[in-house]
Amino acid sequence: MAVYTSPFLKPQVSSLTEPYRATFNFRDRPSQILKFPSTASRPSICCTMTGELAVRTEEGDKNVREASALQRPDSFGRFGRFGGKYVPETLMYALTELESAFRSLSKDQDFQKELGGILRDYVGRESPLYFAERLTDYYRRPDGEGPHIYLKREDLNHTGAHKINNAVAQALLAKHLGKNRIIAETGAGQHGVATATVCARFGLQCIIYMGSQDMERQALNVFRMRLLGAEVRAVHSGTATLKDATSEAIRDWVTNVETTHYILGSVAGPHPYPMMVREFHAIIGKETRKQALEKWGGKPDVLVACVGGGSNAMGLFHEFVDDRDVRLIGVEAAGLGLDSCQHAATLTKGEVGVLHGAMSYLLQDDDGQIIEPHSISAGLDYPGVGPEHSFLKDIGRAEYYCITDQEALEAFMRLSRLEGIIPALETSHALAYLEKLCPTLPNGTKLVLNCSGRGDKDVQTAIKHLKI
């Protein structure tokens, strides 16, 4: 396994101590998230899911940090200083139980066989690795040189995105845990539809939390979820959008933890979710390795994926993290521009804090309050990011850039016209980055881009903005 020797911790930033201790006191915590300070005197861990409590840490042991860098995550669910389990005590048992079940089922041949069968026959895996000939020609330089561009076709999955890989596996896991009640949060509705889909498939009760603002904008997706048998509950608190729906879903889980499993849709949240969701999506990268070998007898040189919470990117990257000759590039949403404050470029503009149970980069103001993000694509419209991405950024293993709404729309159109594939607006962010990337790549570079979803859901938005 590779050793990361670069100083992944900036001198002024501290990490968790070993062993990990939690002290939980609601009474005298300030009602805000504080920034990640450098000189706290002793560790104290607070829940930040409701946006009301703060977190502090202190300098840790350098050897421990280096050792934990080799495990992703370590035994405490940390990726370096990121990740962790910043949750109320009532959820600790559920998370521990979930982790044990996950680890044990990972080795269970029957479970793996059942999951494999569902991924094959229900989801439609394996998804192809498609050589995008016209897109490759488009980026060919005047001297005829340029990279070879391949698309990993997660858009062909059942429900039209990569989300189902994780939803299906978590639903199966919940069944094995004897939990027949599933909850989830959703923004635009894609994760909600994926969750409702798998609950219908497995005959599980399904409750989706959705901000009331989002419900109005996505009435058709709400109808779809109800058609699939799910109950959609409106959340009116805060800004009535995704982050509030997430908080409400977590509250439900705290109350009903013995009967309920929470299907988190991304590699965010408290440990073991980032690890678990990554593992369930890792099939993307595993298939890519096999298909690359079949097609050109080697590995990809560059992997590109869009990053909202980060699940599709981790799913593609994870297999190749230890292959130092494979470049990993994540593309976030710059919205209306980084200077406009209307963006979702967490890894570029965010600072470290704790949100929804994990330490990671997040978009927060000077008082530690969450800044409402913006992106034309709902799936990238998240103020946090998976802790493992924060870690990969800090150690320099992966690079992160961002793309504006306008650039994404142009890329959306470009792929539709050149390859007859209408990508999701989320995916379009990754596609847009090719404009900047391809001119710099040597001839024959093998580039694999995760086509994480199809764009049927975005047609109205695109037509409106592109004025077709």
Add this chain to the structure above:
Amino acid sequence: MACNSQSSFVHGKSFPTSVTSATAPKRSIYPSLIKCCRGRTTRAKAAVGGEMVLRTGDAVRRSPLPEETAVKNSGKFGRFGGKYVPETLVACLAHLEAEFYLAMDDAHFRGELETALRDYVGRETPLYFAQRLTNHYKVGVNGNGPEIYLKREDLNHGGAHKINNAIGQAMLAKRLGRRSIIAPTGAGQHGVATAAACAKLSLDCTIFMGSQDMERQSSNVLLMKLLGAQVKVVDGKFKDATSEAIREWVGNLETSYYLPGSAVGPHPCPTIVREFQSVIGKETRRQAMEKWGGKPDVLLACVGSGSNAVGLFHEFVGDEDVRLIGVEAAGVGLDTGRHSATLSKGDVGVYHGAMCYLLQDAEGQIVGAHSSAVGLEYPGVSPELSHLKETGRAEFHSVTDQEALQAYRRICRLEGICPSLEASHALAFLDQLCPNLPPGAKVVVNCSGRGDKDAAFVFQLNQTSTQRLEALLN
């Protein structure tokens, strides 16, 4: 289709027109226009010993065909099919047929097609055991019932089986040096598939669509435009769009290729479409063998013009122990006259260049078809399916709009799969079929498309009262 000859029309009338049944005492409106071309083909001789001999210049190529589906000299399936077209198109169609068989004989073309089907379309599509749907139909104390499998054509790129044919024919057109594709579409799935294939292959694409269909499938119209296709509106529905598309094609024979999405039209169109769609049945045979070591007992598919049904059935026509069931749209009800149940209620006639069953009145005029599923609204039907009905090899039934909608909701709720309203017709027939099947019978239903395009329509229906339902469906 691609032609090298300049077109002209006999008597100044445009093709296509309808000709009444050859057997019933009905008057033909344009008797002089349409000539039976049975004796006049081409370079293809009758199938001999299961082989078709084609002459191309001085070279002779042999393409083996299954004996029981060997196409005779003018593309007849029993008395159905044929080439009821103006003289100018006969040579053109013959040329197309020859080029088609040459292409299918070419290992390089076949290799490229296989790669496109695998990496672009996403084949092979799964044969999925629908556990909860199977349980739904179990009866009695012992819980006996058939086992229901869904052939997941909804997972294809574009969301339906249409792309199998669209990509194959677009590649054929490119091979023939054609730059411009013309296609009619009903529900829009064939339009989307054709537009996608044309974008990928860098071909110009013009799609003809009926104005009434555009209103009901507006999401597909947007998709076609995004994919770079030009969408031309035709007053009416799919049958009118088809007629207009053929007119456009005939006016541009040298540069354009007519790409039909259905297994209808003059020979060789039904055969070409069937051959490209037959991948569905071929995969099903292999997957059935892998899963339960046998063949399906029953194959079930919805029938509009018949492309997904022939695609599934064709492989098994020679297997007499496999039951073939097609399900048409009974619309508002067979007795109301507002349906698309061509094989149940139609008479034999010639439409769009082929003899087949079709919905016509006593004067031989085409009767408009109706269904909540736009893709099933076609007054004609595949000549091959017409033949399978007449010989008793396949059975055809129908379900109403309401039954289809119930099936749509049922599959969403039980399997988390939203089928298209078209496929929902096949799924609805399970209600009548399953109680009559022996326990453990293996039923394969062609889930021919996904229902995202219908969600808005079903959503609207939900908001609308029963009394306004009729108005909405008009």
